[in-house]
Amino acid sequence: MTTAETPSARADFWERSLQGWDVAFYAMTALAAVAAFADPRGVPPVPLALAFAVLVAAYTLLGRRGARRGDRRLADAYLAVLIVVTVTVVALADQGQVLLFVAYSQIWYLAENRRIGVWLVTLLTAGVAVPVLVQTDGGPAALLTTVAQLALALAFSIVLGLWLTQVAERGEERAILLEQLEAAQAELAATHHGAGVLAERARVAQEIHDTLAQGFTSVVMLAQTVTAELEADRTAEALDRVAQIEQVARENLAEARALVAAFGPAALQDGGLVEALGRLARRFEAETGVQVEVQVVGHVTGTGERLGKDTEVVLLRAAQEALANVRKHAHARRVVLHLALDPAGAADAVDAGDGPQVRLEVVDDGRGLPAGTVEGVGLRGMRDRVHAGGGSVEVGDAPGGGARVLLRLPVDGPRTGSRPGPDSGAGSAAGSGSGAVPGPDAPRPPSPTPTPGGHP
Template identity: 55%
Template structure:
C-alpha cells in the first residue's frame, strides 16, 4: 500500500507517489464510501488468489515433483495462503504498510522456493507480479520488488539445473523478458487505477456538493416560506385583529354614552372584519390568492377596502383606478397588501381626515400611491415591520417603494411594480377625482392613534 498524503492535504495537492498509493490505503483516507469500493475490489483479488492457488495446488498434487518435494511444495502453498490472509489482506484493510511489506517479503521467498523445487512453480509468477504491484506503496517500490523477485527466481532456476555461463544468460534473458512485461503492465495498470480512483473521488465530491446544495436550497426555501407567511399574517390577520380591537373599544365607548344603535353598527363591523379574517386564514392555509381579489380584481378590492376603512374609522378614502383592470395577479397581491398596510398605518399614526388611493400605469409599470393629509412622518422615524414588509414585497416583485411627505402635509407611499401586460396604454397619475365620484362613507367615530411605529 502506498503512503498517504499528509493530513489536511487535498488529493490534487499530493505528490505523484502519493497519488500512486494502493487502493485500500487511499480508501482509508477518503471515507466510508470509497473504502467500500476498494473492499469490493479487494474481494476480486481474493477470488483471483484462491483460483490461482487452487489451480497450482491441483497441478502440484497430480504432477511432478513427487515425494518429499511435492509435500514441501504443498506446504509452501499453505504458508502462502496464511501469509496472504494474515499479512497482505489484513494490512490492506487496516492501511498498515508494515503488514503489506512483510507479505511481499514472504511472497518473494515462497515463490523463489517454489521455482527452486522445480515443476510448474513459475506459474505463480502471474500471482506474484500482480501482488507486487497491488501492495507496493510507490511505483519505484513496485519496480524494485519486481527486480528482486526476478533475480531470485533466476538464481533459483539456474541453481536447480546447475546451469553454466551460457545457460545462466539464457535463463536470465527469459526471466528478463518476463520482468519487462511485468513492469510495463504494472505501470499501466497503476495508471488506470489512479484514473479510476480520481474519477471515483470526483463523483463522490459531486454527490457531496449536490447533497449540500440540495440541503442549502431546502433551508433557504424554509426560511423564505417562513418570511412569506410572516408577511402575509402581518398584512392580513394582524391588521384584522387590530381593527377588531379598535372597533371593540369604539363599541364600548358608544355603550357608555348610551348610543346603542352606533354600538350595534360597530359590532356589525367587527363581525365583517372577523369574517374577512377567517377568509384570509383559509386562503393562507390553502395557498390561494387573497379573497378580496376573487371578485372584480384589484380595483374593486381597493374600493371595498376603502369603504370598510371609512366605515370603521370615519376617515374619508378616495380611490382612483387608471389601470383599466390590466394588472397581473402577482402584482395585484403586492399592490393590495401595500394598500392594506398603508391604511393600517394611517389608522394607527396619521390622524388624517382624507386618504387618496391612486392606481395608475406608467409605461410598463403599475404604480400605487397612498397619500393622506395627516401629521406626516417625523424626521428620523425608523421603519417598522409594516414598511419593511412592503419594501420586501416590492423588491421580490422587482419594484420600488418610496415613502415621503405628501404635498400640503401628510404622508405619501408610492409603490411601483413591473407589470407583465405590456400592451396597455401608459396612463399618467391623474388628479384627485371630484368628491362626488370618490368611494366615501361618513365618519361617525375617529379612531384613536397608538404610539406604535409603522
C-alpha cells in the first residue's frame, strides 16, 4: 500500500469526495434501472426491482459508511454485494450491462489498492461473461465477438481505473503534503515567535543592566557615602549626597517609564547624543569626584552626516557601561569621552565599509586592565549592541596607563549639506566638568571605595 493509501489518508480522501460519489452513484444507478426495465425481451420486474433495491441499500448502509469511516469490512461487504447484483441484473436483462459503468467505478473507488482493484474488475467481468455468453446466439462468430467485447471492456476498465486511481492518489498525496507544509509553517511560526520572545527578553535584560542596574549601583554607593559622612558629622556634604540620590532615583524612574512605553533612552528624549553625554559626565563627576571631559570632533549632530536614533542609543549605552566600569574598577582621577565623526575612507576605519563612521573613545587614567581580566555581562552586551549595528569594539590599555574602550559605528546616512572635514569643530567640549585636568594633589569630593578587580 502506498503512502497515499494508508487508512487515515484514504478516509480523509473519501470524506472529501463522498458527496460527489453519492450523486454519481444514484444518478448512474437510476439510468441503469431505466435501461434494464426497458429491455425489449421483457424482464420479470419484481426480481429486477429487488436487485436494484438491494444495491441501493447496500451502498447506503455498507459502501457509503465504509468510505466515510475508512472501514474495510463494510467496503468489502458492499463490493461483494455489488458484484453479485451486477451479475444478476445482466443475467435478467440485456440492457442491464449499463450497470457495469456503476460497478467498475465503485470497485476502483473502494478497492484497497490497485492489485485488489484489478482482481475485482476481472472477477466481475468473468461473472458477467457467463450469462452473456449463454444468451449469445449466432454461432461461433457471434460468440467470438462477445468475448472480444468483454475483453475490451475489461481492458478499458483496468486502464481507466489505474489511471484514475493514480490521479486520485496524486491528489491525496498533494493534499497530505499541503497539510504537512501548513503544519510545518505553523511550527516554524511558533519557533520564530519563541525566538523573538527570547530575543526581546534578552534585549530588555540588557536595557535593565545598562540603565536601572547602574542607577541602583549609584544609589547604593551614594548611600554608603552618606552614611560615612554622617558618621564623620559632615552634614552639609551628606545633604548634597542625598540630593544626588534623589536625582539618580528620578532618572532611573524616567528610564523605567521609557522602557515600559518602549521609547528610546530617557536621556535622549530632551536632546541629542552630545547633550546626553554631557549630562552623564556631570552626574558621574558629582557622584564619584572623577573628572569627566567630553570632547566632540566633527559635526556629529549638525547638518552634515546624521546619526540615527539607534546609533545614538548604542553610543550612549556604551558610554554608560564604560563609566560604570571606571566607577567599579579603575581607581581613576580623570576620564575622557571622545566622540568623533570620521569621514568616508578614513585611514583607521575598520569593519564598516567605505562610508563615514562615528567613533566613541573612553579613556581613563586608572590602573588599567589586570592580567587575566574576564569580560562581564555589561561589556558583552556592549559588544552585541555594536556588532548588531555593524561596528566594532576594542578594549585594552591606554597609552601612558589606564584603560581604553574604542567603538566604531557606521553613520546611518548623509543629509543634505557639506560633509565636515576631520578637523571640523575640533576640541568643542560639551558637558565637561572643570575642563582642566587636576593635578595629583587637587582636592576632590569624597567618593565610594571602588570594587577591586579589572574592567569587566
